Amino acid sequence: ISSLPYTGKQAINLGVHKVRVFTRKVKKQLLKEVVGKAVWDINNKSDKYHTPLPVEEIIQRAEGYIGKEVTYCVFGSNCEHFVKKLRYGDQVSD
Numbered sequence: 001i002s003s004l005p006y007t008g009k010q011a012i013n014l015g016v017h018k019v020r021v022f023t024r025k026v027k028k029q030l031l032k033e034v035v036g037k038a039v040w041d042i043n044n045k046s047d048k049y050h051t052p053l054p055v056e057e058i059i060q061r062a063e064g065y066i067g068k069e070v071t072y073c074v075f076g077s078n079c080e081h082f083v084k085k086l087r088y089g090d091q092v093s094d
Helices: 029-036 055-065 079-091
Strands: 006-012 017-025 069-073
Touching: 055 079, 069 079
Parallel strands: none
Antiparallel strands: 006 017, 017 069
């Protein structure tokens, strides 16, 4: 399982708005370690709108990101979007 620990942040200007941008480095980590004692459940709600890729392909795509940095804008792109791109591929737009 991959998680995205904090590695840095900056801000960009979008018109009159300043938006924070976070950089995360993708790391392989067990889900139990990431979640800790927090309450969680499986969220596959997007399955009714998109067809999940085969599990082997999702794992291969995730492994391809290990060690790479990924940038997130607080405005529109976050780790949930990253996971959806892994699970559904190009069916999910940027």
